[in-house]
Amino acid sequence: MAKQEDQEMAGEAGRLTRRTILVGAGALAASPLLSGVSFAQDATTMRLSWWGSDDRHKKTLALIQLFQSKHPGLSVTPEYGGFVGYQDKLSTEFAGGNAPDVMQVADPGALIAAGRLLALDDYIAAGKIDVSNASKSVLETAKVGGKQYSVPWGLACGCYFLDNQVFEDAKVDIPDYGWTWDEYAKVAKSLSKPGFYGSADIWAAAGTRALAGLEVFLRERQKYAFTPDGKIGFGPDELTEWFTFWDELRKAGAVPPGEVTALETGFETSPIITGKAAMYPINSSIASSLQGLTKHKLTVAPFPTGVGSTALKGDQYGAFVNSSMQVYINADAKDKDLAAAFVNFVLNDPDAAKIQLMARGVPASSKIAELVTPDISPVEQSMVATVKYVADHASAGFVPWPKQGAEVQDLMQRSHQAVAFEQASIADTVSQFFDQAGQILG
């Protein structure tokens, strides 16, 4: 169809009429206003969009080179940047009908609800996207309304990064993978000294971890952040217990006061990098980028688990593996087969895996993960071991967030701040949280 249009256009161009010249002049006059709009119309271009750090940008650009060499004549346009503002830009592109063909999506709920992302089930059934070696439970969590809209572009879990140098200097043992929240608090306190904190706080001014720790904590109490029908999945008691746990650590000087935590605008400015804290909670997929910013050796530990000092196993084990990020296809992608080929390429191609390594976390295909594990750095080895430990221990599934999940996460972040800056009591903060969360979720 596209070819036919091309021919018609060529025919038009052959006859230079007054009308075509005027229209052309008009288009030329308007073109500076439209910079950034892609006019690419032929089938041999594809737009790929992602967020990440420099390390991921470099590896993804190399990945594109490889994909282009396997598809002669194809030109992939990369669009990349940092995380802040990424989703806002992407949503706007979708609203303007100008979104990329293949992309990472941070907050897919609204886009899926509006039918803007492609369901991949047909491509999987046809063998065009091979998911036979990918983690079944993680694939399951990416389903919305029974349909598979994405495949994981890497696996990760919530984790703590540990600054081994500080542990060594303080003669404190690196904790076991099976540590409890009580043990975590004890380690944090024993590493603290004036102006230095054992651990970073569980919230940060920017970023997306305000619900990650709570989610683990809730699962140990057989609760979830959200119920399957999109309501808040826990009560005031759990939230009070959670805020109190952190408030006590803050008052003991084991985690930093509000104005230190609020300085973190991304992991680049996190307290473990600025030399203010020894433990740092975040998603495990940033391991190599984080290690690149410090000379101190880092290792990875899963989120603490257990209620009080009681360790938990099986159904009650709190930590869980999820996809660090997923790859989606635009429902209006120009060449959906080509887009699906790219998704399959990043998921299963051994040469692609050798380039990507752990740039997006542990490869989703177990076969590929084993293949590249010998090539990776010590911190990444530690990350792989942590993700494997969590995968082996977690048995309860992940309840997907409703489409306003990210908004509730922002609310949780402000609630943490209200307590940390002592602007409101824990009791008031808890009741305000449930009020406003109710409004957001309608």
Add this chain to the structure above:
Amino acid sequence: MTIGHSSESPAATGLSPSRSGARPARTRKPLSDNAYGYLFLAPWLVGLLVFLAGPTLVSLYLSFTDFNLLQPPKWVGAQNYITLFSRDPRYLQALRVTFTYVFTAAPLNLLFALLLALLLNTRIRGISLYRAVYYVPSLLGGSVAIAILWQQIFGLDGVVSQILGFFGVHGSSWVSSPKQALWTLVILHVWQFGSAMIIFLAGLKQIPAELYEAATIDGAGKVHRFWFITLPMLTPVIFFNLVLQIINSFQAFTPAFIISGGKGGPLDSTLFYTLYVYIQGFTNFRMGYASAMGWILLIIIGVFTALAFLSSKYWVHYDDAR
């Protein structure tokens, strides 16, 4: 869709005058003059209609709808406006932050600009270099780099807390404390006095030297000359700067966006009005709600600008009005 319109309309507008020109007998002279006028205005007119007036009117419609950018808008009447004032504590916080900012940053900026303009309105060697140096901050002003610099200066181990520490004030981090974060942005705005300063300088140059000479002969000192000549003669320029400042500072966005990572934090203490519009519209997909906020901001700015104009009768002196 907008793309299609914009690429064809200039051509379409370009066609009509040439058609009327094809029938010279029926065209009277003034009319054809006008036609050519409109022809030359066309690029700007089309820009105004397509990119300003059009979207503005659409946003008025959207402000009465529930619109998530991706699906067609649903009419909800005045619901957005009611929610803003009855059920949204963050909106009231955004109003508080913005008004505090406008009523401190705008006057302080003008005061600073005027003081510097007075200082730089002298004839000494290299004066143009000094003027350039003081103008530079406002060139850098809205940029990302400056917002990051501010984070460094007012951060935990920043220059400000180190200097204060030297005097025994063991402060915390200014940018990340809800009590002080907004004030660092006020200081940032005041620091960008350059463009107002240039306009003041131009105004000062316009004041006839005879007035000062006459006053000096009558025995007026420096202070008297400032109060009775400089200031009254400068009021039209002060008025102009004031109106610009009001409009600009109501629309402040970039510094807060960068310094707070797009969230208006810590604890909504830098949640500027426009930043909240952005969060609701582009982060939370509530474009109808954001449009309602936009229209209220338009009305607020309109009212304050009108107040400035109404009050100008009483304090602005124009040369020709006497």
